């Protein structure tokens with residue numbers, strides 16, 4: 001692993017290694033001595049956080065992950081303060097970062113932009129790793145990584161992720177978290193996927209053709225109530241209406257068919273888990289937060305440790321963590 005650009009880079013072995021590494025780093029950090037040791041591992045490295053599309057969790061969890069490993073950071077979150085306003089191209093801006101920093105962690109509204117940057121830097125005399133913290137409507141590989149880590153922990157006592165049934169609910173046409181996790185779930189045995197969305201926001205042929213090619217079982221569904229009694233995990237997502245102008249779609253759907261409330265949460269099986277990449281709007285009622293099956297705040301915490309593991313792997317210090 002050098003760049004982390006999309007989900008195609010993660011096979012099952014790597015997903016398991018990153019989950020185990022996250023657990024190991026987490027355990028080490030529990031003592032002051034361990035936390036101090038972790039913060040010396042990458043204290044000679046610096047990262048640029050280039051987040052020009054809004055983010056709370058991905059930005060802060062990468063920042064925290066860098067701090068845990070001792071990396072110094074800087075960020076650009078608003079291009080109005082960069083020389084892009086003077087006409088500098090984004091490519092030149094990011095190439096400038098590579099002169100000062102040892103990794104570029106980025107979020108961008110353009111699909112494939114992280115790959116474009118990685119390809120450009122690979123041709124220079126100072127290539128640095130590029131990590132995609134979400135790009136366009138289709139790829140959010142590190143969110144999928146933390147979601148796999150969360151599912152793995154949730155099903156630890158129930159045979160792991162294999163043979164489970166997982167429903168994605170909401171704006172699946174433009175929700176890069178659900179689309180990325182759907183791809184990573186194909187690395188596990190006999191996982192059935194349900195896509196629950198109104199027609200105009202349903203998952204598209206780009207994802208379904210991958211599932212068809214791999215012989216993965218799936219169903220398209222139009223009402224959350226039909227899947228709640230069936231599934232081991234329900235993964236809710238919000239309406240991604242920041243893309244509306246571009247897509248010319250109507251930015252509304254009937255929330256009651258695609259939300260988890262105190263009225264319908266009782267339909268879920270006792271051991272099912274409730275996930276959401278956050279931010280949420282009305283997809284999950286606040287009262288559901290205290291349900292023991294709700295793991296979305298654990299996802300937030302797990303994201304930091306999954307990103308610690310990813311950075312450790314990219315900078316080649318994973319063996320040191322494993323050997324503690």
Ligand code: CP
Nearest residue numbers: 055056057058277278
């Ligand atoms: N899940 C996620 O990507 O959250 P942010 O947009 O806040 O980073």
